[in-house]
Amino acid sequence: MLDFLIQLITTPAVMLGLVALVGLLIQRKNAADVTKGTLKTILGVLILTAGSGVIVQYLEPFATIFTQGFQLTGVVPFDEAVIGALSEKVPEIARNGSLILALGFVTNIILARFSPYKYIFLTGHMLWIMSGALAWAFYDLGYSTVQAVLWGSMIQGLACVLFPALAQPIMRKITGSSEIGYGHFTTAGVVLSAGVGKLVGNPKKSSEDMKMPKSLEFFKDTAVSISFVMVLIYLISVLMAGPEFMKTISNGQNWIVFAIVQGLGFTAGVLILLQGVRMFLGEIVPAFRGIAQKLVPGATPALDCPVVFAFAPNALIIGFLSSIVGMVIGMLVSRTFGEIVPLPSIIGGFFTGGIAGIFGNALGGRRGAIVSGVIYGLVLTIPVALFFPLYGLETYGVTGIALLLSDALIVLSGVKLLDSLHILPIAVPLAIVAVIALGWIRPNKKQGKSESV
Amino acid sequence: MKIVTVCGMGFGTSLMVKMSIDDILKELGKQADTQAMDMGSVKGLDADLFVTSKEMESSFPEVDAPVIYLDNMTNKAEIKEKVIPFLNR
Numbered sequence: 001m002l003d004f005l006i007q008l009i010t011t012p013a014v015m016l017g018l019v020a021l022v023g024l025l026i027q028r029k030n031a032a033d034v035t036k037g038t039l040k041t042i043l044g045v046l047i048l049t050a051g052s053g054v055i056v057q058y059l060e061p062f063a064t065i066f067t068q069g070f071q072l073t074g075v076v077p078f079d080e081a082v083i084g085a086l087s088e089k090v091p092e093i094a095r096n097g098s099l100i101l102a103l104g105f106v107t108n109i110i111l112a113r114f115s116p117y118k119y120i121f122l123t124g125h126m127l128w129i130m131s132g133a134l135a136w137a138f139y140d141l142g143y144s145t146v147q148a149v150l151w152g153s154m155i156q157g158l159a160c161v162l163f164p165a166l167a168q169p170i171m172r173k174i175t176g177s178s179e180i181g182y183g184h185f186t187t188a189g190v191v192l193s194a195g196v197g198k199l200v201g202n203p204k205k206s207s208e209d210m211k212m213p214k215s216l217e218f219f220k221d222t223a224v225s226i227s228f229v230m231v232l233i234y235l236i237s238v239l240m241a242g243p244e245f246m247k248t249i250s251n252g253q254n255w256i257v258f259a260i261v262q263g264l265g266f267t268a269g270v271l272i273l274l275q276g277v278r279m280f281l282g283e284i285v286p287a288f289r290g291i292a293q294k295l296v297p298g299a300t301p302a303l304d305c306p307v308v309f310a311f312a313p314n315a316l317i318i319g320f321l322s323s324i325v326g327m328v329i330g331m332l333v334s335r336t337f338g339e340i341v342p343l344p345s346i347i348g349g350f351f352t353g354g355i356a357g358i359f360g361n362a363l364g365g366r367r368g369a370i371v372s373g374v375i376y377g378l379v380l381t382i383p384v385a386l387f388f389p390l391y392g393l394e395t396y397g398v399t400g401i402a403l404l405l406s407d408a409l410i411v412l413s414g415v416k417l418l419d420s421l422h423i424l425p426i427a428v429p430l431a432i433v434a435v436i437a438l439g440w441i442r443p444n445k446k447q448g449k450s451e452s453v
Numbered sequence: 454m455k456i457v458t459v460c461g462m463g464f465g466t467s468l469m470v471k472m473s474i475d476d477i478l479k480e481l482g483k484q485a486d487t488q489a490m491d492m493g494s495v496k497g498l499d500a501d502l503f504v505t506s507k508e509m510e511s512s513f514p515e516v517d518a519p520v521i522y523l524d525n526m527t528n529k530a531e532i533k534e535k536v537i538p539f540l541n542r
Contacts, residue, residue: 175527176525177527179527180469180527223493274491278463278489278491281468282463282468282471282488282489285468285472286468286471286472286475289472303469309460309461309466313508
């Protein structure tokens, strides 16, 4: 019976469904709404998982082709796929990850309630990736389940308030208020890139003052932009591998047809994944908000990239295109120091490269947006190549994919560093105390609150 | 009544607007089915009102219901000002 309950609760989809259930019950929704919200949360997570399966299926032959074509080990930086694959291979990572996700959210609420950093992190797939990555790090270091969940959820909670706080000054410039925060674990990367953009740009010359050509607007449609770039990447790789080699991979299918179908199949996988994300977030964010409103008055929700897109659509497209340029440069640079070459992450380029453009525009105008995008492209490739060997994904039988999120790389490296210094069990609780103490030391300085109310 | 909020992806800004409209409905004591949706899925959708951002105006598909375009999708005052007249119709 206990085993049944544990298994049920630690299935990520069911667990998130339970979070939605609690949130909806707190809001005293009627039975129909509660049932609908809970079920659709669970179905959303399952669709999301199915989508990552399709993506991985289309990436597998690609890794072989790329290796043959460029005589290099190419990896696709794609966090959902990494965590999905790890959870599938190691049940303990899946279970601990789910527990860290749940308890990390509780820690987030406590920190938001008692510290000056009043952010409730609501970007579900980011929470899922970070908690999975933490579960993986502690499993890799040989920690017990209890320790992994204890330290993991504390670190998760800290990340949920500190990273949005880092981005908030820029968010305030963009949105003109403090009503929303940036809840995405690429914060360190985009803030750094925007900072470089600021050095070279002029915030008075905003990208939004110029007109983008209409012909580029269709890139706003993710289905179009991803298809376009993925088919191109597949075509180039297939060309480099040569038609002879391709016959062994494609079952005799014409190599150009093969490349087109593979590129589009990848895109189809992304669309399935996004459909799942949409259904899942559509239910869990309002449910989450119910919990937050009751427990943390005055909280700022930290939300996913797209909430900022509408504030600077031109900067979004500039950021997307210039981050692709940066990623290609990053690929060439990575070639010079390692065997691992991160391929351009088109999803990262559109969502977070776009954010780098918007942040860069806020600090350094249109020149800032371009430079910020290019720098962010480097952030999306070079650290991936540098950190890849540190975690030994291959030892888990996971090949061809790599972790990308800048904040996750920082947090994981921090865990490894603290562990090697043997101070992790002291440092993590100390950080929690320090963050809460800040609220007592500076009780009068409430960050940005006066503007938002 | 069915109100559909729309943004590019269907889970960022559209979700925020959906929640704001839910709050407004609650304040007014009115009932309506609200849903957040991505641009790509709007075509052929049956609804009484669509709410989206100004930025989408040029590429918004043809629909059989009125469309409200918001200058700032996070500004609750603007949402109120534009949506309430419709609810009271």
